[in-house]
Amino acid sequence: PASRPLAGRTVVVSAGGTREPLDPVRFLGNRSSGKQGAAIARAALAAGATVRFVAAHLETPVPAGVEVRTASTALQLRDAVLSASDGADVLVMAAAVADFRPADYADAKIKKREDGQDPVITLVRNPDILAEAVARRTAEGAGTRLPALIVGFAAETGDATSSVLDHAARKLASKGCELLVVNQVGEDLVFGADSNDVTVLAADGSAPRTFSGTKDEVASGVVAVIAESLSR
Numbered sequence: 250p251a252s253r254p255l256a257g258r259t260v261v262v263s264a265g266g267t268r269e270p271l272d273p274v275r276f277l278g279n280r281s282s283g284k285q286g287a288a289i290a291r292a293a294l295a296a297g298a299t300v301r302f303v304a305a306h307l308e309t310p311v312p313a314g315v316e317v318r319t320a321s322t323a324l325q326l327r328d329a330v331l332s333a334s335d336g337a338d339v340l341v342m343a344a345a346v347a348d349f350r351p352a353d354y355a356d357a358k359i360k361k362r363e364d365g366q367d368p369v370i371t372l373v374r375n376p377d378i379l380a381e382a383v384a385r386r387t388a389e390g391a392g393t394r395l396p397a398l399i400v401g402f403a404a405e406t407g408d409a410t411s412s413v414l415d416h417a418a419r420k421l422a423s424k425g426c427e428l429l430v431v432n433q434v435g436e437d438l439v440f441g442a443d444s445n446d447v448t449v450l451a452a453d454g455s456a457p458r459t460f461s462g463t464k465d466e467v468a469s470g471v472v473a474v475i476a477e478s479l480s481r
C-alpha cells in the first residue's frame with residue numbers, strides 16, 4: 250500500500266561518527282550526531298521496512314524497532330555495514346566515516362616526551378566504505394548480495410569556481426552510488442542541529458529533489474525518493 254511503500258524491504262542505515270583510537274584514552278573523532286541517520290531509520294520503519302541500523306558514535310538514541318549493530322572505528326563500521334548489507338535492498342551511508350586513522354595504536358597512554366619534543370601523529374587512509382560497497386556489488390564472484398540501491402551523503406562547502414551541486418554531481422559519479430543526499434555545511438549549521446536542508450541527486454538522471462525542515466521531515470522526503478527509485 251502507498252502508506253507502507255517499503256513493506257517487505259530491508260534497509261541498512263549507518264549513522265554517527267567513527268572514532269579512530271590513538272591510545273587507550275584518546276581518539277580522533279568528528280562532530281556527527283547521527284540525528285539525520287536515525288531519522289532516516291525511523292522514516293524507513295514507518296514506511297514498512299525492516300531496518301538494520303549500524304551505529305557508530307551517536308548523540309541521539311538508537312531508534313526503537315531497528316536491528317542494531319555497533320561499530321566504533323571505520324574498519325569496524327566497514328565490516329558491520331558489509332555484513333548487514335548482505336541480502337538487503339537498500340544501503341544508506343549516513344555515517345560520518347573518518348577518512349584517516351592514526352597509523353599506529355599505542356597500547357599504553359602516550360606520555361609527554363622527556364626530550365621536550367612535540368609528538369607527531371602519522372595518519373593513514375581508511376577504506377571508503379561506500380565506494381567499496383559499490384565496487385563489491387559489481388565485482389565478479391562476490392559472495393555477498395549487496396543492495397541494488399546505495400545512498401551516499403555529501404556535506405559540501407563549495408568554492409568560488411564550483412557550485413555545491415556541481416561538486417556533488419561529480420561526487421555522485423565518482424562514488425558510483427544511485428542517490429546522493431547533499432547538504433551544505435556551515436560552521437555548526439548542520440552537525441547536531443534538529444533541522445536540515447538537503448538536495449537528493451539521482452544517478453539515473455531524474456530531477457534533483459530538495460527537502461528542508463526538521464531532520465524527520467527531511468528523512469521522510471529521502472525515504473520517499475528511495476521508495477520511488479525501488480519501484481522504477
Ligand code: C5P
Nearest residue numbers: 342343344346348376377378379401402
Ligand atoms: O567523500 P566523502 O567523505 O564526502 O563522502 C561521504 C559519503 O561517503 C558518506 O555517505 C559517507 O558515509 C561515505 N564514506 C564512506 N567511507 C569513508 C568516507 C566516507 O563510506 N571512508
